[in-house]
Every structure is written in C-alpha cells, then in structure tokens.
Amino acid sequence: LERDKYENNEVAGVVTGLAWTSVGGDILFIESILSKGKGAMTITGNLGQVMKESATIAMEYIKSNAELLGINPEIFEKYNVHIHVPEGATPKDGPSAGITMLTSLVSLFTQKRVKKSLAMTGEITLRGKVLPVGGIKEKILAAKRARIKEIILSEENRKDVEEIKAEYLKGLTFHYVKEMGEVIELAVTKQSVKNAKKL
Amino acid sequence: LERDKYENNEVAGVVTGLAWTSVGGDILFIESILSKGKGAMTITGNLGQVMKESATIAMEYIKSNAELLGINPEIFEKYNVHIHVPEGATPKDGPSAGITMLTSLVSLFTQKRVKKSLAMTGEITLRGKVLPVGGIKEKILAAKRARIKEIILSEENRKDVEEIKAEYLKGLTFHYVKEMGEVIELAVTKQSVKNAKKL
Amino acid sequence: LERDKYENNEVAGVVTGLAWTSVGGDILFIESILSKGKGAMTITGNLGQVMKESATIAMEYIKSNAELLGINPEIFEKYNVHIHVPEGATPKDGPSAGITMLTSLVSLFTQKRVKKSLAMTGEITLRGKVLPVGGIKEKILAAKRARIKEIILSEENRKDVEEIKAEYLKGLTFHYVKEMGEVIELAVTKQSVKNAKKL
Amino acid sequence: LERDKYENNEVAGVVTGLAWTSVGGDILFIESILSKGKGAMTITGNLGQVMKESATIAMEYIKSNAELLGINPEIFEKYNVHIHVPEGATPKDGPSAGITMLTSLVSLFTQKRVKKSLAMTGEITLRGKVLPVGGIKEKILAAKRARIKEIILSEENRKDVEEIKAEYLKGLTFHYVKEMGEVIELAVTKQSVKNAKKL
C-alpha cells in the first residue's frame, strides 16, 4: 500500500516500527498523546495482550528511571497517556514493538523530535536490555519499501542481518543495541517538536 | 429501508457516517450527548471492540488538542459523554466511523451545527491523519440513496472513487482530506445549534 | 398465560411493553424504582447486552434533557435507579423496549402515573427519534389478548399495521410517533401516583 | 438426604425455600448476615446470574420501600449484607427463590423470627407482585419430606396445587399471595430472634 511509507517527525510521540505478519513485513506507527488527567494510561489499536503489556513495561520503565531520562516525575500524575497503533482493522500482537513504544513515550514526555527516517524493532525488559525479535528479513524489506534510512535492532539480531544478501541492505544503516538507553540516545533528538507542550 | 436517509442538522453531536456490511453499503448516525458528571464516557449501539476504540481515540485526540479546537478543557471534567450508534439490533465494528465520531464530539463540545447533507467515512489516528477505509463504492451508493450531497474521504481513498462510473457519482461532491483538522473545518459550521447548551 | 394481561397504573415506573419471541408475541413489564444513593443504575431481568444498552440510552437521554422534561437534575445524584424486566426465567434482548424504558424512567423521576391500558414498542436514539422495530403483527395480537386499548409505535411501523386485517385491530387505538417527546406526552399523565415520593 | 428437613427459626435471615432440579424437588435455605460496612452486598452459593439478580431485586425493593417495611434506611449504609445459599457443590439458578430472599432480608434487617415450619417459592418483581414458578408438584413433595407445615405460593400457582392428589397435600396449609407485602406479613413474625442485633 502507498500508505506504508515513512512520515515526517514533527509530532511528539510518533515513531516508526517494523512488524512481521502472515503476509510479510510491514511498517507500523506508534502514536502517543497526553491529556490533562491523573496518570491513567489507555491503549488502542486492536492489540493483543502481549503488545499491551509492552506499553505497560515501557511506561513503568520510564517512571522508574525518570531522573536518568530527564523527566520530571510529577508529569506522570498530571496527565493521562493514550497510546495508539493504527490501523484498527488489523489485529496486532507480540513484544517486538517494545522499543518503539519506549521511544514514543520518551519523545512524548520530553516533547523532543524523533530522528528522521528511522525505524526500529525489539523487545524491552525492565532491567533495560533490548531483546532480539523475529522476522528480521521481512521487516527490513518493508523498511526499504517505506524509504526508511536507519534501523535500530538488538545486538542479538545482528546475525540475522548478516545472513541477508548485501543488495537488499543497500542504503540502510543499522544500529545494534544492547540497552534501552542506547535506543533513546539514537532515536530521540535534542530538538523540540513544533508547538511543543510545556509539561 | 425508507429510514436510511439523511436527516437535518439541528441537534449537536449528530453526524452521518457510511458503513459497509455484508449486505451492502448503508448510512449510519453517530449521536452524542452531554450530561452533568465527572468526565465518564459511555458507548452504546451493539459495537465491537475496534469501533469502541475509535470513540476513545476521538475523545483523547480532542482532549489533547482542546486549545486548537477552541474547547475549554474544563468542560471535560464537568460532563459525562454518551456516544450511541443506532440501530441496536445490528452489530457494528471496524475503524471507519472514526472521523464521524470525531466530528460528532467536536459538534457536541462546541454546540455547533454539522454541515447539511454531508456524510463521511475514515479512520482516525492520534497524530491527526485520516486513513483510508474499505467498501467505498458500496458506501457511495448508499449515500446517494440517502440523498447525501457531500462526502468526506481520506485522500488515500481518492483512487477508489476514480474507479467508479461517473454516472454513479452525479450530484455528489467529494472532499479528500489528509488531516483530521480538515474534516472539522469542512464538517462543523460556525452556527450554533438550536437551544445550544452553555457549557 | 393468564398472567400476560395489562395491569393497573398505580405504581410509578411500571410500563407495559410488547415483545416478540420465538414462540410469538408477548407483553412485558418494565419496572423501575428509586432508592437513596449516589446515582448508580442497576439492571436485572436476564437481559442481553443490547437491551441493557437501551436502559443506558434512556437514562442518559433523560439526564441530558432533564430541564425540558421538568426533572430537577440533582435527583440523579441523590438516588440509585434499579430497572427490572420480569420474568427472570426468560432471556430477553434487542432494542425494542427502548421507549418503554424511557417512559418508565420519566414516570419514576416525575412520580406521575402512566396512561391506562397502554402498551408500546420502539427503539430510542440519543437525538430523540423513535425507530421502528420488528414483529409488529405478533406484538399487536399479544396486546389484544392482554386487553390493551392503545399502542404507541414508530411512525415507520405504520405500514406494518396497515398490512394487518382490520378485524385483528378492532378495539385498538394506534399512536404513531417520530420523536421521544411525543411518547412521553402520550404516555405519562399529569396525575401523581398514589403515595408519590417527594424527590 | 436426612439433611433436607426444616430447621428451627432462631437465627435472623434464615428462610426455607423450595427448589426444583433435574432430580426432583428439594428444599433449600437462604441465609443472610450483616457485618459492619458501607452497604456492599455479596452473594455466594454457586448461583447463576438470574438467581443472583433475585438477590439484587429483593435488596433494591427493600431499600425503596424501607419506610413501609419499618426499616431505618440508614442501616443500609452502615452494614454489608452477605447472602448465601448452601450447598456449594450444587449449581443453582432461576428466579424462584425471590420471595425466599426477600423474606430472608426483611428478617435480617428487622431481626425478627421467620414463622416456624414454613417454606415458600415465587418470583419477585420491583412493583411488588409475586409471580408463579414451575415444578410445584415436585417442590410440594420435597416440602412434605422435610416436615414443612405451611407453604407460600403465588396466587397464579393455585391451579398447579389443585391438580395434585389430595393425599399428597395432607398436613400442608397453602397461602396464595399476589403481593410481596403479603409474603412478609405471613412469614416474618413480630418476635425478635434470640440475641437480636441492635441495628
């Protein structure tokens, strides 16, 4: 579909992920927004239980490491967070959107832009590790079709990339990470989004 | 059915959508009302999980963008919102009523009339994009039968309309949109509804 | 059954509806009562999800239109409402008890008598329309057996009545309505019930 | 079973009902107790949804008619009520324990003894009617085996008793009622239970 291409990075909380479905690889967007509230989190997008858990893990990780991430923990009590994964007609599940959700929430709470032309896939843990995921080849092909330039993967997925023919990888830069802190360093810029909210 | 025709626009929160069922296209109404309360949202109409999610997405988008939409955010805490989709005997699901629900809620919170003889169909996202939906041909035929004059669709559904014979489109004006802001611009008038509530 | 006959109108909140089951038409009673509380609503009677939704729609409609209906909105916060549909052994579902539930609640909150020998069937909407329902012929036969004298139906069900042989309709007066306000006008009298509560 | 016999009436809230199962009639006990609390109601006994609804109906009826029943409505907010139907290994359902539950709760809230050697079966409504139930013959045989002397039934079950051979009815007195008030009049004595709580 024409629609499955990278979009700009002007809005806080929008990050490009990579998905692997029965019909091949695809890109997906993780979106998150804030509204005034008391710390509730809602999750939509026709998601299965494991994918919803990823959002919880990302949120709790950020809350527990707020200081390291430069986020004022009082924000968590003054806003509600809503995380959405278009497209509602497609059921989605699995842990591989973990780092994408983490990046979305960090961008949201810092109101910083996500790096341009970047996509990512990887499972997150509470101790800060990035775990490998499946479908790497199909995801990379989908990223190319969508004009992605850089991809973040778990160090443990390096071997999966090395098995792919070089011609399929042309024009793509890979970042292999072990820790969630590296993902944030790579993906969240120092530049505020347009019309950044003062939290 | 005789009943499936456009109705007037005198009540806040009533918007005409387009649905695609196993027996063809149909129009449907999204209705929403306010009552004094503490910000609860209830949803009825024999709706599936994805369609309920559309209501949540629309509501959270409006809360997060209240200022841009000219809505006083204190309203959200002082009223309960109820969204209903007649007809209760028919199960309904899917994301395609997204822009219709969004328009309904903006009309409700601003107490402004929705434009006359207008129908719409499209999925919404948290970042403000309008995504394409299926069943365009059947939906357009249903709109004509109901005497709709204007239809709002995602820009990405333009190609689906261009494949339809011109004679079926006679008398219909199409608005192709990329952003949810365009939908509201097109659909919600500056004119208050009769007996507008002072919120 | 001998029991399926109209009963008197001395108690607030009791209204006669018409149901259509696999074994033919039947009358049913919608009952509602108030107890001191904080605005909770409970619903019993072995009801399916759609029929429960009708109660929610009726309640929210009344709350949103309290002033027009002459009901002090503070009542809603000081009482709990319980709606029940005897007979518990029979599962019931569908939207057709909507106007019956609406009438029951208006009678309850105003402590006014419901008109004598009256039955009704029709779906309700948040915008105040009364929608047509199925099984009209079977419901009318059941109403006659129960000694009902007047029946309220949606204007859009008029054609269903006109198809029925005149002899089956003898002794029955039909009221065809478009708006929920007409139902209340026809069904709820100005006369307080015996031992009316002071709300 | 030896156990299926009438027991004494020394404890508030214990009432003998009549049940009809796939293996014939049986007696059952409805038990209820109060503990200090804030008005919560819990229900146990391996009960189906309809039987649980009977407890809700009984409770709401009593709350709504507290004054007529001579119960101080402040009690409802200061105590929790627990209703139990032994024997937990047997699933139970249906509306026929309604008047038994009503009687149990009135005895509980007034701390009055239930009449001796009495059993009952009948569905309750919010408007105070007692509706007929099934399995009358089997229930009466079970009542006799359990040495019950008096039975309360809906007036509409009179015909079911009249079809039973006189010899089976010997030693039993029947009370046919139309209204729930009659049940309470017949079943709840003026005599306080031993160690009555001061509510």
Next chain:
Amino acid sequence: LERDKYENNEVAGVVTGLAWTSVGGDILFIESILSKGKGAMTITGNLGQVMKESATIAMEYIKSNAELLGINPEIFEKYNVHIHVPEGATPKDGPSAGITMLTSLVSLFTQKRVKKSLAMTGEITLRGKVLPVGGIKEKILAAKRARIKEIILSEENRKDVEEIKAEYLKGLTFHYVKEMGEVIELAVTKQSVKNAKKL
C-alpha cells in the same frame, strides 16, 4: 509424596484440611496471613469459584460474629487478609474446605495455635451449621498416611465413617460436629503462636 504429612502448628493461620481428588484422598494446607491495609481479602492457590466462595463465607461469618469469637471488629479494617492453598499446580474446588478456612481465619485473627495433629473437612454456612461432604473414606486414608491423629467431620458424615473397616480407623479420633462454634472450640487452642502479632 513424602510432603503430604502433618506439619507443626507454630504459625497462626495454618490448618490441615482433607481433599478428595480424582486420584484419591490427600491432605492440604490452608494458610492465611495479615498485612497492614484496609480490609481487602485476596485468595490464591489455583482455586475454583466455589472454593473461593468458602473463603468469603468464612470471612463474613467471622465479621458478623466477631464479638462471640472474641475478635475486635476494628481489626478487619486495619489489615488485609491473604488466604492461600498450596500447591499451585493443582486446580482445587468445592465447598469442603469451609471449616478449614474458618479455623485458619480464627487462628489468624486471634493469633492462637491450632491444635496439633488435627485435620478437618466440612462445608460451612452463614447460620453456623457444618454440612457433610463427600470422599470421607479416601480422606481418612490420606489423613492416616500423613500421621494425623484427630479429624473433625460434620455429624452428618458419621454414617460414612461407620461404614469403614475398623482397622483403617485405628489411631484416629473423630469429632462429629453440628455447629461451626464446635469446630473452633475443638481446633483453636488458648495458646498464642510463637511471635504472635499484636493486632
């Protein structure tokens, strides 16, 4: 298994019950603990709905009869109670652990030791009766294997014991009870547990 033997009685809230499974009789332990809180009760151990209900019944019975049991009712509001039935891999259900749970909770709230080398099985009721349960022969054999010396059963289970060959009963003392008060009298000693909490 070696593990299925009686253990000491040094901890409050630990009581030995008797279970009957598809593979024969077994002993089980009911454990309960207090933590500071607001009166919540949690139940674990892979339990079915009926067995969970037994915990609710025991708790409500104790709350309602706190004074008779010598328990200060203010304790209930200042602590949370957790009831657990090891072993988590085995699903468990049925009402027969009722008196075991009751004894566990009374020991917990009084911080008194449970009698040594004692096991029990019986259903509880809100009116204080102990009801008979099934599988008596299998349960007794399991009790012997676990070196239990005394067993509490419902009076109505006496006949089940009398049908068992005397040699299987050697070394066991049976207590047949009618009332829950008798269970507590027999099972809960006057001696405080080691390191008794001051509640």
Next chain:
Amino acid sequence: LERDKYENNEVAGVVTGLAWTSVGGDILFIESILSKGKGAMTITGNLGQVMKESATIAMEYIKSNAELLGINPEIFEKYNVHIHVPEGATPKDGPSAGITMLTSLVSLFTQKRVKKSLAMTGEITLRGKVLPVGGIKEKILAAKRARIKEIILSEENRKDVEEIKAEYLKGLTFHYVKEMGEVIELAVTKQSVKNAKKL
C-alpha cells in the same frame, strides 16, 4: 540461544530462575522495579494465572514479614511495583518461579545485590515453606548451559538431583532449603546495588 546465559547482578530486582517447558529446560529472568505510587502491583510477561498468583503470594509474604526482613512497611504504600518476566512471546505458567519472585522483591525493597551466578526454582507458601517442583534434570542442564554456578532447590527436590549422573552436575553447587528465609539468606547479599534508590 546465545541469550540464555547468566547475566550480572548490578540491578536490583533481577534474579535468574529455571523453567521447564515442552522443549526442555531454560533459564528465565524475574525483573521488578519500583515507581512512585500508592502500592499498586502490575505483572507482565505473558503469564498464566498460577504464575501471577506466585507474585501475589511473594508480595503478601513480604508485607506480612516486613519487620523480619528489615523492610520499612511504609515503603509499600509509597511505591508501585512492576514485576516482569521476559520474553513476552512465550506463555509461562506454574508455581515454580515463586522463590525467584520472592528474591527479586526482597532485592528490590532492600536495594541489595543478588548473589552472582546463582539460579533457583521452587514454589512458595504463605507459611514460609519452600515446596518442590518438577523438571529438575532439565532445569539443571539449562543452568549449566547458562554458566550458572549455584542452584537453590527445595530440600524435597534433593532426591531428584541425586538421580542425575555426577558428570552433569560437575561445577554446580546445590543449596537445599526448607524455608523461604534460607533462600533470602543465600541469595540476597549485604551489598547495595549500583545507584541504589533511597526508599
């Protein structure tokens, strides 16, 4: 998988457990973190009901024995706890992670390091016993592959180890325990983690 190896012990709340699946033994990590809150506990990791119960049992045990464990009970009300078991794509269940969860939470609430190169498996109880679990041989092989040096097991699993060929056990030290206190003594060091939180 390369990933299934022991990791360092620098983070509070991370403990290595041993699992037994249909495809053999495996190691798993229990992770837990604190965030400011009001005492809520969330659990993720695609866990079944029994494994979730283990987390509840561990938490309630710690709350009830806070003083013995040297934990200030006020901490429980000021923080939320999140427990996670990677890897989300694998469903997990059973009680055998009980001691691992207990150790994780004690490390978390004391901010002490867990002993290096240690793994464990065993069911926990509210009375402090450690119960045996299955799959010991497979779990030990997995522990060796992951370069674990010490293993904690229930005393009742000693016989399972003694049945394994000595060569498979080379390089492993076993600790057999009866009580949960022994696990904590063995597993949680006196040394604070790097960047320990001041609770």
